[in-house]
Amino acid sequence: MSGGALDGIRIIDLTSVVIGPICTRTLADQGADVIKVEPPSGDLLRNLAKGGRNPGMPGKFLNFNRNKRSICLDLKKPAGADAVRRLVKTADIFVSNVRPSALARAGLDWDTLHALNPHLIYCGIVAFGEGGRYYNQPAYDPIVQSLSGIAGTFERAHGKPIFVPMVMSDHVTGLIAAQCIGFALYRREKTGVGETIEVPMLENMASFVMSEHMGGETFIPAAGPTGDNRLVSPDYRPQPTKDGYITISPNTDAQAFSFFDAIGRPELKTDPRFDSPASRTAHAHDYFEVRAKGLAQRTTDEWMELFAELDIPAARYNTIDDLFDDPHLNDVNFFREVDHPSEGRIRTTKTPNAFGGGGRDGELTAPLKGQHTSEVLTEIGYTKTEIEDMLSEGSALGEN
Amino acid sequence: MSGGALDGIRIIDLTSVVIGPICTRTLADQGADVIKVEPPSGDLLRNLAKGGRNPGMPGKFLNFNRNKRSICLDLKKPAGADAVRRLVKTADIFVSNVRPSALARAGLDWDTLHALNPHLIYCGIVAFGEGGRYYNQPAYDPIVQSLSGIAGTFERAHGKPIFVPMVMSDHVTGLIAAQCIGFALYRREKTGVGETIEVPMLENMASFVMSEHMGGETFIPAAGPTGDNRLVSPDYRPQPTKDGYITISPNTDAQAFSFFDAIGRPELKTDPRFDSPASRTAHAHDYFEVRAKGLAQRTTDEWMELFAELDIPAARYNTIDDLFDDPHLNDVNFFREVDHPSEGRIRTTKTPNAFGGGGRDGELTAPLKGQHTSEVLTEIGYTKTEIEDMLSEGSALGEN
Numbered sequence: 027m028s029g030g031a032l033d034g035i036r037i038i039d040l041t042s043v044v045i046g047p048i049c050t051r052t053l054a055d056q057g058a059d060v061i062k063v064e065p066p067s068g069d070l071l072r073n074l075a076k077g078g079r080n081p082g083m084p085g086k087f088l089n090f091n092r093n094k095r096s097i098c099l100d101l102k103k104p105a106g107a108d109a110v111r112r113l114v115k116t117a118d119i120f121v122s123n124v125r126p127s128a129l130a131r132a133g134l135d136w137d138t139l140h141a142l143n144p145h146l147i148y149c150g151i152v153a154f155g156e157g158g159r160y161y162n163q164p165a166y167d168p169i170v171q172s173l174s175g176i177a178g179t180f181e182r183a184h185g186k187p188i189f190v191p192m193v194m195s196d197h198v199t200g201l202i203a204a205q206c207i208g209f210a211l212y213r214r215e216k217t218g219v220g221e222t223i224e225v226p227m228l229e230n231m232a233s234f235v236m237s238e239h240m241g242g243e244t245f246i247p248a249a250g251p252t253g254d255n256r257l258v259s260p261d262y263r264p265q266p267t268k269d270g271y272i273t274i275s276p277n278t279d280a281q282a283f284s285f286f287d288a289i290g291r292p293e294l295k296t297d298p299r300f301d302s303p304a305s306r307t308a309h310a311h312d313y314f315e316v317r318a319k320g321l322a323q324r325t326t327d328e329w330m331e332l333f334a335e336l337d338i339p340a341a342r343y344n345t346i347d348d349l350f351d352d353p354h355l356n357d358v359n360f361f362r363e364v365d366h367p368s369e370g371r372i373r374t375t376k377t378p379n380a381f382g383g384g385g386r387d388g389e390l391t392a393p394l395k396g397q398h399t400s401e402v403l404t405e406i407g408y409t410k411t412e413i414e415d416m417l418s419e420g421s422a423l424g425e426n
Numbered sequence: 427m428s429g430g431a432l433d434g435i436r437i438i439d440l441t442s443v444v445i446g447p448i449c450t451r452t453l454a455d456q457g458a459d460v461i462k463v464e465p466p467s468g469d470l471l472r473n474l475a476k477g478g479r480n481p482g483m484p485g486k487f488l489n490f491n492r493n494k495r496s497i498c499l500d501l502k503k504p505a506g507a508d509a510v511r512r513l514v515k516t517a518d519i520f521v522s523n524v525r526p527s528a529l530a531r532a533g534l535d536w537d538t539l540h541a542l543n544p545h546l547i548y549c550g551i552v553a554f555g556e557g558g559r560y561y562n563q564p565a566y567d568p569i570v571q572s573l574s575g576i577a578g579t580f581e582r583a584h585g586k587p588i589f590v591p592m593v594m595s596d597h598v599t600g601l602i603a604a605q606c607i608g609f610a611l612y613r614r615e616k617t618g619v620g621e622t623i624e625v626p627m628l629e630n631m632a633s634f635v636m637s638e639h640m641g642g643e644t645f646i647p648a649a650g651p652t653g654d655n656r657l658v659s660p661d662y663r664p665q666p667t668k669d670g671y672i673t674i675s676p677n678t679d680a681q682a683f684s685f686f687d688a689i690g691r692p693e694l695k696t697d698p699r700f701d702s703p704a705s706r707t708a709h710a711h712d713y714f715e716v717r718a719k720g721l722a723q724r725t726t727d728e729w730m731e732l733f734a735e736l737d738i739p740a741a742r743y744n745t746i747d748d749l750f751d752d753p754h755l756n757d758v759n760f761f762r763e764v765d766h767p768s769e770g771r772i773r774t775t776k777t778p779n780a781f782g783g784g785g786r787d788g789e790l791t792a793p794l795k796g797q798h799t800s801e802v803l804t805e806i807g808y809t810k811t812e813i814e815d816m817l818s819e820g821s822a823l824g825e826n
Binding site for chain 2: 031044048056073075077079084086089136154155156163165166168170171173175177179181182184187188189191193201202204205206207208209210211212213216219221222223224226228229230233234235236237238239240241244245246249250251252253257262263264273277303304307339340341342344345348349350354363369370371373375377378379380383
């Protein structure tokens with residue numbers, strides 16, 4: 027079914043919205059068989075996002091759930107929770123972003139599942155790690171952006187805290203969860219035993235922010251303030267030109283001096299604020315100001331042509347919509363069109379990373395809720411009568 | 427030496443600044459033996475970041491290079507490049523963020539290294555993927571934030587494009603490179619052969635942005651505009667209170683209705699814009715405005731107490747500096763103090779993810795440039811005389 031790096035791996039996926047689904051999509055894109063277990067109400071993302079052709083199938087859901095199958099089970103009914111445990115017996119990985127206390131109530135804690143399947147890798151994605159006072163509290167992406175310092179980096183740069191207009195904490199932590207699962211799979215090949223992994227959002231995002239911005243406070247006593255001064259300048263952004271925006275990175279002396287000539291400020295080459303990489307770093311704020319003023323003099327096209335001649339790294343600015351027309355992305359067929367059985371013609375994005383050992387064979391479009399309930403239950407040994415009983419009592423739900 | 431998931435894995439690390447170093451730090455934190463190969467001038471990050479006690483050892487360098495050893499080689503000299511090839515023969519992984527054309531010139535391309543070591547996993551982190559017109563062009567984080575739509579999400583939310591004040595494209599792509607290496611290690615355990623992996627920044631970040639924001643343009647013809655409207659509202663940020671900021675996520679009906687009562691707007695419970703999760707998503711912009719107005723009425727402490735009673739998810743806002751005093755982070759010992767042999771007392775941050783199978787034993791602080799040159803060359807069979815010759819001709823450099 028697949029030639030990806032994770033060919034033959036089966037994943038029981040009790041995740042929802044973005045943080046878990048990006049983790050399991052990443053694994054699915056590498057060829058894993060991901061069985062998405064949805065509650066009767068479905069993954070919340072089916073109804074949270076706008077922009078779809080049919081209810082429950084918005085674009086955001088399709089993007090985060092390709093290459094998965096969906097089984098719909100009511101875990102509050104004994105037969106539903108039992109089906110998850112039977113699935114786990116056949117699986118390599120169990121991944122969930124449900125709170126640990128709720129998993130324990132459903133009989134889906136590590137101790138129970140490990141006893142059923144000693145080879146299992148159990149990945150719990152949580153908001154806050156065990157041992158801290160917020161453990162078991164729910165969280166949402168903005169809560170973690172607020173607590174982890176992500177919003178704080180914007181206050182430093184622009185005077186007020188804002189959020190990245192993406193679910194950055196969810197998305198990055200989900201990618202890290204997939205990374206941790208890869209490491210555990212490697213170790214399991216060597217040791218033969220499974221393990222449990224805890225992936226906490228706040229700790230991962232605080233680590234992200236502080237690796238970049240601990241700065242002089244890395245030292246005790248402090249050798250300077252927190253904050254990477256090159257990144258928290260208010261002018262660290264695409265710079266306005268006469269007719270749009272441009273982004274440049276004249277970092278070496280050769281690039282910087284060519285740039286000073288190009289904007290008609292040759293005297294800056296010997297200005298002690300700008301005459302070396304170290305002095306430009308120390309005066310990053312002033313350097314950004316010089317760039318902002320200089321770049322306003324010409325159009326984006328004029329600058330792009332000139333900077334190509336001068337070998338100064340430069341790029342256009344893409345709006346979200348511009349990505350569809352980006353020449354490099356088009357060269358690599360980043361956007362492809364496929365037919366979705368219920369949603370019609372859709373766009374899908376390329377799996378960005380190329381593996382010489384081969385990628386996933388065959389592609390699945392995102393499932394309808396419960397689309398594979400009967401198929402999956404049959405695979406793990408349920409009889410037709412047992413499945414019919416579950417469907418009629420509502421512990422399992424089919425496609426609808 | 428280590429009990430981590432990657433215990434026994436040796437990595438030859440030709441990376442610099444952030445994108446590669448966060449990849450290899452992630453692998454080092456899991457117990458891999460990471461040999462950082464630095465040019466005579468050292469990793470650029472040693473001199474790019476401010477805030478240190480001694481030249482070449484700023485906080486940002488220390489944070490991204492813990493648990494590594496440093497060997498300093500001049501790859502422009504035949505004996506320097508040859509030493510890298512001899513290192514590769516002993517290694518599991520080669521990872522680089524050098525441009526492919528430059529690697530080929532140094533005899534460090536996949537074909538050459540794979541012939542020397544068929545078990546090698548070769549990970550090339552690049553700005554732009556093969557097959558596209560920007561392949562082999564250099565890039566820096568702001569260039570990719572500008573091209574990938576990251577800056578574009580801010581224009582949608584706030585009217586003008588800005589960058590995330592972190593090297594987000596570098597940092598996230600580096601984390602993804604570590605993820606890909608984990609998958610390849612797992613596959614190698616099963617197949618016995620190595621492979622090459624290409625991890626391109628632009629494609630990864632475009633995938634990140636478009637998974638969240640392709641929206642109605644996922645469908646052909648479009649079912650609506652791009653952009654997740656909940657995320658691109660100008661009020662999607664920590665909200666000002668009487669004396670600071672607060673972030674809340676009243677998502678369910680129970681939470682939203684309690685919130686409307688708390689701000690003295692009970693009539694909103696039956697307002698058709700706010701009476702269900704779907705209507706609140708459709709009117710996200712208005713809902714954020716209602717929150718902003720309501721939250722200005724009390725202090726952060728007053729709200730935190732009330733929202734705890736009402737079971738409404740809420741969090742304080744942390745500036746970068748506030749992280750040092752965050753009660754949850756302190757509970758989990760997120761910041762630890764260690765002694766660095768040359769830099770004195772320093773702070774280090776916790777490896778955020780907990781592996782039941784055990785973590786790295788023993789911790790290394792970030793190396794001085796060339797600190798382990800002789801040690802590493804000796805390990806791979808260089809004689810004392812050979813090492814002395816390399817040091818005297820400058821193809822290898824020791825600590826200085």
